[in-house]
Amino acid sequence: MSKIIAHVEHREGLRIESLDFAYGESLILRGIDLAVQAGEFLALLGPSGSGKSTLLRLLAGLERPTSGRLTAAGDPIDGPGTERAVVFQHYALFPWMTVADNVAEAVHKAHPGLARSERRARARAHLERVGLGEAAGRYPFELSGGMQQRAAIARALALESPFLLMDEPFGALDPVNRAKLQDLLLAVWQGSSPRPTLVFVTHGIDEALLLADRVAVMGANPGRIIRDYPVPFARPRERVALYQDPGFQRLREEIAETLDADTLTRLDANPEAGFHAANQGARYV
Numbered sequence: 001m002s003k004i005i006a007h008v009e010h011r012e013g014l015r016i017e018s019l020d021f022a023y024g025e026s027l028i029l030r031g032i033d034l035a036v037q038a039g040e041f042l043a044l045l046g047p048s049g050s051g052k053s054t055l056l057r058l059l060a061g062l063e064r065p066t067s068g069r070l071t072a073a074g075d076p077i078d079g080p081g082t083e084r085a086v087v088f089q090h091y092a093l094f095p096w097m098t099v100a101d102n103v104a105e106a107v108h109k110a111h112p113g114l115a116r117s118e119r120r121a122r123a124r125a126h127l128e129r130v131g132l133g134e135a136a137g138r139y140p141f142e143l144s145g146g147m148q149q150r151a152a153i154a155r156a157l158a159l160e161s162p163f164l165l166m167d168e169p170f171g172a173l174d175p176v177n178r179a180k181l182q183d184l185l186l187a188v189w190q191g192s193s194p195r196p197t198l199v200f201v202t203h204g205i206d207e208a209l210l211l212a213d214r215v216a217v218m219g220a221n222p223g224r225i226i227r228d229y230p231v232p233f234a235r236p237r238e239r240v241a242l243y244q245d246p247g248f249q250r251l252r253e254e255i256a257e258t259l260d261a262d263t264l265t266r267l268d269a270n271p272e273a274g275f276h277a278a279n280q281g282a283r284y285v
């Protein structure tokens with residue numbers, strides 16, 4: 001662990017100003033203004049199609065805004081950068097490399113000046129941090145989905161980036177593994193000094209409230225931020241105690257109502273969207 005270099009000191013977080021994004025004629029995101037403080041954990045929560053992934057891809061520099069401005073630590077975002085590590089729902093590990101080589105390769109990209117032995121040591125330390133020390137020499141196909149996602153998280157952490165962007169990273173996992181990885185992410189992020197600025201896309205209200213400092217709730221057609229909720233629960237957080245907290249249940253209910261109200265407004269405007277919207281409710285929790 002001592003070999004892990006401290007995260008780069010940073011003061012400014014992420015900033016999105018007056019952002020619109022369209023695919024051709026189709027407006028996907030409208031009028032997004034959002035600031036994420038340095039070291040803050042922000043959840044982007046919303047129904048399918050509200051543009052959460054698109055917003056994350058814009059922050060990752062994988063898409064360019066139609067208008068508006070995005071900055072990270074005050075610098076314009078004009079492409080991907082290793083100071084913004086990304087974790088997607090599907091693990092995207094190189095299948096021909098061992099887990100350790102996958103992580104060491106990412107370290108090499110981010111820090112080309114590091115000696116091979118140092119890269120490997122750093123990869124090893126981060127794999128141990130996510131409980132994969134024993135699996136370092138295995139190939140991705142030899143691992144379960146949960147283990148592959150741990151490896152993807154280790155790879156992102158190994159970049160030691162000040163910004164972490166996660167797009168439904170636990171969405172493909174079964175509930176037990178999802179809970180384990182949520183706990184792991186909480187422990188790792190809460191234990192980092194300084195904590196990276198984290199933007200986490202999710203469908204789940206419970207997941208957002210367990211993990212985040214703040215929840216930005218998005219609505220669809222076009223995608224926009226409809227409410228911003230501070231999450232007041234003290235850290236470190238423990239899931240069982242938190243879920244039983246009446247304050248947690250109240251906030252969960254309030255956010256569900258905000259999401260429902262937005263869906264109903266859209267239904268009034270476009271009744272044909274009914275079937276799609278009615279099927280989204282079950283995905284919030």
Ligand SMILES: Nc1ncnc2c1ncn2[C@@H]1O[C@H](COP(=O)(O)OP(=O)(O)OP(=O)(O)O)[C@@H](O)[C@H]1O
Nearest residue numbers: 023028046047048049050051052053054055203223
């Ligand atoms: N390459 C593309 N070309 C055209 N439209 C696209 C493209 N990618 C996404 N979209 C549209 O942009 C909108 C937002 O998609 P996005 O994936 O960002 O939403 P989301 O909130 O992340 O949804 P989900 O929760 O289902 O992943 C959707 O209406 C989608 O159909």
